Structures are given as C-alpha cells and as structure tokens.
Amino acid sequence: MAAHLSYGRVNLNILREAARKELREFLDKCAGSKAIVWDEYLTGPFGLIAQYSLLKEHEVEKMFTLKSGRLPSADVKNIIFFVRPRLELMDIIAENVFSEDKHHSSRDFHILFVPRRSMLCEQRLKEQGVLGSFINIDEYILDLIPYDGDLLSMEYESAFRECYLENDQTSLYHTAKGLMTLQALYGTIPQIYGKGDCARHVANMMLRMKREFAGTQNQILPVFDTLLLLDRNVDLLTPLATQLTYEGLIDEIYGINNGYVKLPPEKFAQKKQGEASKDLPTEPKKLQLNSAEELYAEIRDKNFNAVGAALSKKAKIISAAFEERHNAKTVGEIKQFVSQLPHMQAARTPCFPTLLKNEIQSLSNNSRQYPVSPVSASEAFFDNLTVEQEFMTGVDTDKVNTYIEDCIAQKDPLIKILRLVCMQSVCNNGLKQKVLDYYKREILQTYGYEHILTLNNLEKGGLLKPQTSSRNNYPTIRKTLKLWMEDANEQNPNDISYVYSGYAPLSIRLTQVLARPGWRSIEEVLKMLPGPHFEERQQLPSGLHKKRQQGENRTTLVFFLGGVTYAEIAALRFLSQMEDSGMEYIIATTKLVNGTTWIKSLMDRPESQTP
C-alpha cells in the first residue's frame, strides 16, 4: 500500500504506521458502527494516512461533510467528528448535536481533534452546552504526514500567512511538536541549523521541549545527522518563479493537492475514432502522484525540456523488451519476460506521464524556436518565462515592465500579475515608490478596489515593498550564491539550476553551501537575508554516536517553514543523487506550494453585499 515510503534512506513508513495505529486505536474506542463527520479540510491529509478500507474495517459505515443544520440520518451507533480545533467548527458541531437530540437519542457523539486538542474549543462547546454530549474527546496528533519516500508535509495551508502576516505561530508550535515526534521515532537530531525568525522560534521550542522531557532519554540511534530549518521569507523569489520540472509543471498547470492531481476528462478520451465517443469520461480523473509509480519517479524531477527525450527513450526500451518475446526460447527466458510484463503494461497504459506529454512537447518545441509570433497559450507561457528570467538576471527590474502592463491591460488572471510584480519587487529589493504605486493603481483599476487588502498583505509579507534608501543587494546575493547559471544543462544537469532552466533556487543554494563548504563562507549574504542564522547542538546519550562507515552519506532533514515547491524538492533530490555530495536530503514542509497557491493564500477578498 505504502511501500514507496520505505524505499528511501529513511523509512518514513514507520511514521505512517504509527499514525495508522493511533487512528485504529481511537476508532476502536468507540465500539459499534460509526459515521464520521469530516471537517472537509482534513480529508485530503487523511487520505495520505488511511484509505476508506481501513476505516471500514473499524466499522465506519458512513461519512459526511461537516456542515451546519441537521446531521444526515444514518443507522449507526457512533457519530465521530473529525475536526481541526477551530471555534467556527465548534459552533457547527453544536448545531449538529442540538438538532440531533430531537430526532434520535441513542447515538453517541465523539470528537477527534486534529492535530491537537484545544482548551479554547472545549470551552466553546461547554458554553454552547454540548460538551457533556460527547463520550470521547480525543486528539489525533497528525503533524508531519509522510508524503513520499523522502518527503513530509504538514499540509498546513495557512502557515505562511499566519506566521508572516498575522504573527500567529500556531503552525510553528505544531512544527516543533511534529519534529519531537519525528525524533522520538528516528532518534535525536544532533545538529540543528536554521535561518530566519520562524526557524529560530521552532528551534527554541524544540530545545525547550527537549528540556521538558529531560530524563526520557531517547535510546534510538539517530537517523538524521542534521536538521536545517529555513524560513520561506528567506527566499521569497523561488516560489514566485514558474517551476520547470515535470512535476512542478503539472502542479503549475493542473495543481497537485494532497498528492493527487485532478485531470480534465478530455485527457482520457480515446484517440481511436468511431467507438471513442460513447465511453468518454465526464468526471475529472484523480491520480495519485508519488514514487510508487516507477516511471513517474524517474521523470518527475527532470526539466520539462528533457522529459520528451526521456519518455521516448523509455518507450523504445519497453517496446524492445516487448519484442523480446519473439526471441525468448527457453522456459527461463519466457518466465523472465512474463515477470516484467506488469511493469511494461503499466508503462504502456495511458497514465499521467504520457498524458502531459503533448503539452510538454509543444512547450519544449516552442522554446527552441522562441520567439514565435502566433498567439497561443504556449506563447504566453514563454513570454512570461522570459520576463521572469529577465527579473532573475536583474534586467530592468527598476522600471515598469511593459509585459506586465500588457497583461494587466488584457486582464490576465490577477495572480499571474501579482506573481510577476512581486518577483520584480523581490529581484530589485523593493520597487521605486513611483513604479510600485503605478502597478498598484493599475491593478486596483483593472481588477477592482477590493484588492487593496491583498496588496496590503503582500507588502506586509515583504513580497511587495517600496525600495528604501539602501541599495539593491539582490545582484550581490545572486552573484555570491550563483543563483543564475547561464549554461544550465537541462538534459543532463550538472547543477540544480536546471529546475528553473537557469535559476538555482536560493533556498537550495543555502542548503548546498551549508553541506559544503559551510555557511561561514557566505556570512555576508546571510546577513542580507532576513532573520538570524544559527547553529544548535543536541546532546546525544553516550553510546548513540554514530560510527560512520567510509563513504557513508550523511542525512539532512530540510524543513521549509511556510512551504516548498516541487522544483525545490527536485533540486534537493538532484543533490542527494550527486555522487560526490556525500549528503542525502529528506524534505519536510508546512505545505507544498506553487506561486499560485501561495499568492492565493495571501489574498483577501471581502465578500461584497450588493446594495
């Protein structure tokens, strides 16, 4: 089921199993048939832990979405609310419980708080007069969810917004708790590095929690050598850029949510003529994307320009293997062939890698002939890319950009505009007041005044800012960290810059430099980036010090506070695979983001009451 979690350097399946065990234990606490009422937000993250089959085994017969009013009728003994600890949800639950009493009386109510119980919420239930109606009030500590063999996510969407806009560090507390759970399972992490205010806060809490549990010595040999905590606001640029890895592009175009992508039904239309029309699927198809699919694992981190070649190479291998059946003579040979069949079939069926093939192909074809004249989606894509790359290389970042102007005039999606404007601001260390005001005015006039709140949020988050008297330090950062590589090799990359076709993500460069030669070499640049940088050591009990084998890689857990992109993950995987890096990376984050979802989480849209 979740074998792909255990293939990596660190067996993340242990974490998943621990989470499943706890879930089962809770379900068994509520004896008899059950219906689960879901806080809709939780269904996605839970899908990564347990499928419906597990719930069914424990007598979960019905599932509903939490909404106000009456609960749907269901002939079950237990009603269990799976909710986040939020006051507004408590009010809905109270409403549910109240309206329930009149109709049935024999159903038992339970609440499972995810990821943590909250006194405030229980207080609210008490005020509403329903606290006594619950037989079990429990918490399900689900902080870090295993997402893939080398990837953990908290699926905490609002983390960045809460931390940087609202000064609400709830997500950081959960992060610290999650890291403590992780250390309980995988051993104390001896070294902690970090950059940024949130990183500092998390590290402080971790050290404090460790002190609080002093004495319960963790006797597990440490699996991780180093933890690197990185604030997202140390590197605001990377998520704004369009990701150019295969998986990153899928995320940019279709959006990957909780490990799943929803593809429009046309993609599955049979190419054959005649019979095709009748069994055309009408629902969007949901596909899970992870390393369980071997072919996908192979190409997902490639630059989109290299995907086509990789796929056709793969196709050739497969058909060659398929042809071998004619050559198989001995029983042994036939057996071996048959054993490979499922694998080949999987690669032949119209699964996602081939699905996006056409889009990718057209994109990569166009990229070679660029610039091209006919108006098309891919032209817009490449225009956009060109501007992004100009910004990243520091071309004309201090002037109003005509492409952005045109996009506004054409009323392109607002998020696209915001991404570009923010990017320009970040690459110029702030915009001249005049330029900034111009953009803002254009945006308000075209998209509506209400976006003044969103613009305000972006300024608060530092994505958009007026240039202060200090000079633009972005070029220094770019040069020192080699953020722009002129000769990025997309086909056979030799540097992480391939993931953005030239731009090497700042966050990953920091990670790379930390491993070798160390941050001391870039003190100057670190000072330019926001927040403190620090190093902490956690004492290991004697006897748990690793004796490293010759040539054995070290393992670093990189935690992105406020989100990480698929392209960044690809870059870290690339570093892990580099033969001479001597370092393997496991990635953890509050949420997997791209520029669009990230900006969206920072938007405020007051709902207008039409007069």
Added chain:
Amino acid sequence: MAFITANWNPLGEAFYRKTELYEMCWNLRDGLRDSLVAAAPYGGPIALLREPLRRSPSSRPQLEIYSASGVGIASFPLVVDSSCRRSKQEVVQTQVLEAKVFHSPYGTGVAIVTGSSRFTLATNIDDLKLRRLPEVPGLQGKPSCWVVLTQDRQTKVLLSNGLDLYIVDNTSCTAVVPPGLSPQAGSVVHMSVSFSYKYLALFTDSGHLWTGTSNLFTCLSVCLPVCLCIYQPLYLSLCLTRCRRPKSQQPSVVLMWDRLLLVAGVCNDTIQFPLEDPCVLIGELDGVRIISSTNQELLQEVPLVCQDIFKIASMAPGALLLEAHREYEKLSQKADEYLREIKEQSMLGEAVKQCVEAAGHEYDTNTQKSLMRAASFGKCFLTDFSPDQFVSTCRELRVLNSVRESSVGLPLTHAQFKQMTVQVLIDRLVYRQFYPLAIEICRYLKIPDYQGVSRVLKHWASCKVQQKDLSDEAIARAVCVKVGDSPGVSYSDIAARAYECGRTELAIKLLDFEARSGEQVPLLLKMKRSQLALSKAVESGDTDLVYTVVSYLKNEMNRGDFFMTLRNQPVALSLYRQFCKLQEQETLKDLYNQDDDHQELANYYVTASYKEKRLESRLSLLQSAVDEYNKAKNEFAAKATEDEMRLLRFQRKLDDEKGAGLLGLSLQVGTGVVLVLKSLAEKEEWEELEKFSKSKKSPIGYLAFVEVCMKCNNKYEAKKYVSKVTPEQKVKAHLAVSDLEGAADAAIERRNEAEMGAVLSRCSASDRLVIDRLNRARAGAAKK
C-alpha cells in the same frame, strides 16, 4: 541449623510454625488488656485505643498508631467525622452498634449495623456511597456474629441470629443452612472468612467448628476440636496456607481463648499453644500475626519447599544440595558424594530451585544465607541454568530484610511482598517517610525513574513544602537541590501542594523550576497570577494555552487592564486579534485604535464597508478608511479609496439618471467605469459619453474612452479624448487612433526610447517621414 524444625508442629500432613517477628518496642503499662487493637494486613501498622471502656464519656479518646514492630508513628485524638453521618438519615438517628472493614473489588469497604438492626455498607470508603441492605426478619439489636463476604463483585453480609443464618445482599435477605452442620450443633456464635474471601469458618455455641467455602455450597469439615471447652473463643481466624499442595488448598482455623491458641485443621487434628498474655490476631495472606504486649509472632504453615528441605532425613534434591554445600564448607569429600547423588538423578537444577525458593520463605537471615549459598554452589555445576530467579530472589530478600528491620517494621513475607508488589511497598515506605530507604530500594531494584525514584522525590517534596519551620527560600532551595531535573517530577504538582497549604510565595518559587511552562499555567491562574500565567503560556509556544489564558483574563479583568496586559505581550495580542477577526469584529477595531495602528484600522474599515448593503454606510466607512490611511501616511491607499468612493457615487448617479442598473452590475472600479463607457458606446450615445467625460474627472483616466470608441470604430469620437489622456498614455492613445504622427510627436517629446520603438514597430514603409523623424530623435537621444 539443626533446630530449624524445632518449632514445627504437625497438623495432618502439614506443619505449622511460629516465627518471632519482633520484640515490641512499645511500652504498654497494662499490656493489651482493656485496649482496642486493630492492624492492617501485609505487615501494616497497628492502631491502639486504650481503655475505651473505662474512659469517661466526655474525654476524647486518643488513637495511637504503631508500626508492626511497636514504634510509635502517630497519635491523635479520635474525632468523629460527621460528614459521613450526615449522608444517611437513619444512621444519624440511631447508634452504630458495630462496624467491619472489608476489601471489595472497588477498594476498602466498610459495613455497619445500626441500632435499628439494619445493615448499611459502602464498598469504597474513598468514594462513599452508602447502601442500606434489606431488613433481616426477627433481628433485634445486633446479630450474635456477622461477616462481610465479597463474591463476584457482589458484597453480602452473612449473619447469625439465634439458630438462624441469613445472607443479606442488595435486594433480599435469605435464610441459609450450611451443608453438613446439623441443627443440634446449636447457634453460630463466631464466624470468620478467609483472607481471600474464599473460605468460611463457623463456630457454634456447642463447640462445633464448621469449615467450608464461603458460598456455603461445600463443607470441608465439621469437628468438635475442643469438646470440653464450652467457652466461646475470643477470636476465630481462618489461616489459609498458600503453598502448592498436591491436594486442594486446605484451610485451617486459628481459635484463640483467653489462655490458649488452637489451630484446627480439616482433619480433626489440632495444635495447641498456651498463651501467657492477652493477644490480638491479624489475618494475613499466608498466616496469622499474633501480637501481644511484648512480642509479635507469625503463625503459618511451613511452605512445602521448606518442609522438603528441612524435614528430618529428607532426600529431596534441595535437602541434599544443602547438605553437600555444608560438607563442602567443612572441606569434606562427602560434598562430592551428595552432589553425585543429586546429579545421578539429574535433579541438580531442581535442587537449586528448591534452595532459592526456600530461602525466600525463610525469615532468619542465616538460614537465607545458607540456602542461597547452597544454591549458588549447586549452580556452579550447571551449564545451562538461568540465573534470573536466583538473582531476583537475592535482591528481593535484601529488600525484605531491610524493611523487616525493627526500625522500619514491615514484617512482610515473600508471598505477601509478591502479592502487594514493589510499587505498593514503596508507597508505604513513602507514607511512612522512609524516603532514603525507598530511594535506595528503587535504585537497587533498578525500577525505572518514573515509577521509582521520581515518585519518592515527588512525595518527599510535597511533604517538605509543608514544613512550617522552614522559610520559603530554604524549602525551595532544598527541593531544587534534591529533585533537580528528575524525570517525571512535576514542579507544578509540588507547587500546587504548597499553594494548598497556603504558601503562595513558595508555590511561585517552585513553579520557576518547572521546565514545562505549559504546566505552570493552570496553577498560576488559580493563584491569580494572571500576568505571569500569560507570559508562561507565551513562553511555551502553545498557542492554545495562550488563548486559554487570554480568554480567562478577558473575563477577569476590566477592559482597559485587559488591553494593557495584552499590549505587553505582542504574541498574545496578535492571537487575540486573530480571535477577534473571527469572533468579535468590534473588539478588533478597539484593539487597533488602542495601538494607533491606522493602517490596520483603515483595512478594517475597508473590509467592513463590503459588508454594508447601503451605499451611504459604505461610503462613510470608506471615508473612515481614507482618514485612517491618511493618518498612516499611506497616501496611495487614501487616494485609491477616494477614487473608489467617487466611482461609487458616480455609478449611483448614473444609475439614478439612466436606470442602467450599473451599480448592481459590478463595483470594480476599472471595469465599473469601463462598463459604463461600453454600454454608452454600444448604444452609440456619443453625446452622453462626452457629457460623462466632462461631468467629473474620470477615475480611470481617458485612455479607456479612446479605446471604447475605437472598439465601436468611431475614430472621430475617439480623437476627442486623445488630448485628455495623461502624458504617459499619450503615445498609446495616438497609436490607438492610428495617428502615427501624433504618437511620434508625443514619444519624441517624452524622449522615451521604448515608446519610440513602439511607434516605429507600427510604421509601415509608407510612413517614411515619421520613421526618419523617430530615428533621428533616437540617435540624438543616444548621443546624449
């Protein structure tokens, strides 16, 4: 050693022995005569109430508590706790005639019989729930004897009234006849139930002793142990041995008369011990403790394994091994002979086991030693023998010997120790305040800190904080030095204890040592140190905890103080803001106001304006936003908001005039006006459009006018607006109406290369003149 069997007394197949436990340390002038004595099982302490009968009713009786060895532990006047009396009317009104304590699955229970001959019982004295049992027919006063039986989680009372026996349970009262007891035997005058509530002994006024199971289904024996003795025994106790006998466990009964102690087995056999002093018998798991004013003895059946080893001429492997070791110590070759004999039967393992087991049952340390040495000696000749039992018995014996010391006075047998577990033993030591010994034992037995040392320290500290003669400072220091950061010791628990004893300052000092700030919060709130509670909650990073304290403070303080408190805690303040955003919009405004956060206040008004249905209220909120933006020196936002207001008014006006329903269509500024323009242009109402352009300065500039006209292919109208556009848009406007020359002029005037390029790109070959002009201008610009 040879005399080990000297105090063994045969009873049927078994032997009974009396072991002296202690010479009592107490000094009782009048012995135990005329005193009321009770003692707790498992070697527990003894309670003594002197001369209750001779006391004048006014004087308060003094209850004295002694350890099993007679060391005084406590002494206090007996005060009747009226709280439990109050709980039941009848109990209050009538006198309690007799009470008995019993063990139920729910805890320690107590049963009473009242003056109105009714039984009332509670199965757990810690959770006092009185239950009155049904009436017993014909019972006057208290019954001649009664016991409490607990079976299958049910508690019943067995009582004798005249010739009848009754069982009373929750619902009914049933007469019973024990099988095998003939009516001629007379009425039951004494009864006793075994430690495990499994067996029952009844003694009749004719001297018959009936023994059977406590459910009264089976009779084990009926005998006339002392047919001549017609006096009633003072005490009847069932002594049940715990050793693994091939046959079923056989209970024996201990009876005590004034000068005689008698053990009666089921086989009509008896052992008699003369008594010189008045004694008290305490039933134990595996024997009976006999307490007199001078000493204390344990009467028990000799465990089978001890019989095997020490019985005269025993050939049991254990006995041979003991002998072999004895010879070995004498350096005699007989040792080898004995050893050979055991080995020939391949019983050496068994022999070692027997010795180890027997050592556990022995009270005398020398006997223990010789048995353990023999076992150790035997072990040397075994290759594949698990040392676990040997090691654990060794350890446990050391512990037992140390608590049996007269100064501690816990005469536990090995079987009792196993039954009550080391956890409980430590608890007992802790209650007796033998902290060093308890810690020593925990360390010696390698009990994990959480269950061991830490628990002791916690107790010690809770006790320490009650020492009135020490200063807060001294206690806090002492606690910190001893407890340090032992795992599982919660400073907040200790502090809570100090607070309960009224030492708030000490509690606060102790809380400072608490590493888990979260733990400090509830107590701090309780002590009304809310500011401190808030900063500790913030420190913990647990936002839920912060919320909790904040909501507590909100209810406790007046608004002004509350806001001031928050102001000093930015983290709490921002969390409270979050809370208000969702729950209390009005408060949010006050918060921003207090902090003079004009920017946020303005944003607040903007958000609020969208919730308003009426245009006037919306405009007034936006006006407030403008004011606040101005105060925040955010000129841009102020202007943008003013524009928005102008637009809203404008749309309304248009709406009123034209009835176009524009306000309902959209309120987005840009598109709003564009919509107006579009609709006018589409209707070809050019005059209206011109009027519209002149009515007020367009909030979106005039380029849109140009574009909208061009869209309807009206170049003539479009040109009217070209002159009105801002300089930045001039080129664009000219281009829009395909006026290349105008565009070129504007671009050259503005010396804008990009614009010149834009114009150039629109030029075709026929526009030579314009191209030349532009190129010249560009070259000129380049030179400069």
